[in-house]
Amino acid sequence: MRILVLTTEAFGGRGGIAKYNRDMLNALCAMPGCKEVIAVPRIMPDTAEPTPPNLTYITSGLGGKWRYLRAALGAATERYDLVLCGHINLLPLAWLAQVWSRAPLALMLYGIDAWQPHRDNLVRRLVRRVDAAFSISRVTARKFSAWSGVAEESIAILPNAIELEKYGVGPKRPDILARHGFEGKIVLMTFGRLSRDERYKGVDEMLEAMPNLLKNRPNLAYLVAGDGDDRPRLESKARELGVGSSVIFTGYLPEAEKADYYRLADAYVMPSRGEGFGFVFLEAMACGIPTVAGTLDGGREALLDGKLGILVNPDKPGELQAGILAALDWPRGIPLGLEYFAFPNFTVRMQAAVMTVMKKH
Secondary structure, eight states: OEEEEEESOOTTOOHHHHHHHHHHHHHHHTSTTOOEEEEEESOOOSOOOOOOTTEEEOOTTTTSHHHHHHHHHHHHTSOOSEEEESSGGGHHHHHHHHHHHTOOEEEEEOSGGGTSOOSOHHHHHHGGGOSEEEESSHHHHHHHHHHHOOOGGGSEEOOOOBOGGGOOOOOOOHHHHHHHTOTTOEEEEEESOOOGGGTTSSHHHHHHHHHHHHHHOTTEEEEEEBOOTTHHHHHHHHHHTTOGGGEEEEEOOOGGGHHHHHTTOSEEEEOOSSOSSOHHHHHHHHTTOOEEEESSSTHHHHTGGGTSSEEEOTTOHHHHHHHHHHHHTSOOSOOTTGGGGBHHHHHHHHHHHHHHHHHHO
């Protein structure tokens, strides 16, 4: 069995989607009878992590659209048993690979990029011709189905995976507490890309909640981890709200320090509106941090509809503040049921979805 995967980023990538794609590639490579998985990433900002022995990771497409086009088309001319399109924007290339190889074509759906009708008419036509769609969440499957015409019940739901053994409950690191002046502070945390195009993560709502929260808990601090082009606006907003001294922006965090930063938090809060799922919720819970998510997007599913944490409507400031205060009263500890998202369970779901597609073709 040979599988071609066209994707945005995976090994050497950053963020939740890159992590999801790494897990996906590892699961595919571990399939019984899988001889080779060929993956062509679009970007790779960091050095790639160790890859499975039967993964061919083609990096000649890095560095621009035309380089990627050449690399993807070069890989697409071979024979495959499955073509997996790792982003809806790559569907025209994946469709060409399917035509040449006569293999079934599966489309991955992550989040807001698939929630609205695609701007490209060709992509809108091609989504009806895929053999299968795999979605990171029910909310993404529902929103994609509403405009694409692909039946929601036919979309396999493959939520994020968490490698629980890499996290765990632990103390707050004194050196990081000192680094940010957090000694004696109650810490709230949000972690994510601070992009002008992704203002749905809930950082604005958190900043707006801080003045009232500080009245209730004067020793409160808010840690915003991550970086992006929207960071200057958010820093300015914190100052304008009079909470600048209680809000810390860390910038980019290296992977090796992420778990220790989660453990600084007394509650992880991300009242988002546009997350396809929200891998950060799993990371926070895997570190034993009480977690608050929004009811309007995939965060609800990351918390198993409230079984693993607290759900709030981000459009209701009073509800958000009450949820945060309730989370601060929760004991630290990994919630029972988080193992649903453990990597071995993800592997089983991914492999079953792939085999279903191939049996139907």
